[in-house]
Amino acid sequence: MGQYRTHVFVCTSGDTCPTQGDVEQFVKYLRGECAKAGLKTEVRVNKAGCFSQCGHGPMMVVYPDDVWYAGVGESDLQEIFESHILHGKPVERLLYNPGVKGPNKKPGTR
Numbered sequence: 001m002g003q004y005r006t007h008v009f010v011c012t013s014g015d016t017c018p019t020q021g022d023v024e025q026f027v028k029y030l031r032g033e034c035a036k037a038g039l040k041t042e043v044r045v046n047k048a049g050c051f052s053q054c055g056h057g058p059m060m061v062v063y064p065d066d067v068w069y070a071g072v073g074e075s076d077l078q079e080i081f082e083s084h085i086l087h088g089k090p091v092e093r094l095l096y097n098p099g100v101k102g103p104n105k106k107p108g109t110r
């Protein structure tokens with residue numbers, strides 16, 4: 001286990017994710033929620049460069065769970081925080097499906 005229980009990476013500096021959502025604000029929001037929940041020493045939220053999965057953004061990755069999210073919207077952040085970061089349950093409907101073109105489009109899921 002590393003320094004943190006949970007390490008969240010938000011793609012903020014690739015070519016496409018920053019054009020698909022306000023990813024800088026995503027980082028601020030998640031950091032704020034972690035601080036309010038007293039998790040600053042347990043959960044780290046970092047800005048990240050491109051994950052080489054461009055076009056599926058905005059994207060986030062959560063370690064050590066190795067859970068990748070795609071097509072994340074600002075309105076999804078509270079659910080990701082509460083369900084996954086607080087309670088360890090990934091948000092299934094936002095999981096990255098790399099075989100599908102576009103932001104995480106699984107038939108019948110959105």
Ligand code: FES
Pocket residue numbers: 011013014015016017018049050051052053054055057059
């Ligand atoms: S720009 Fe986010 S994965 Fe490439």
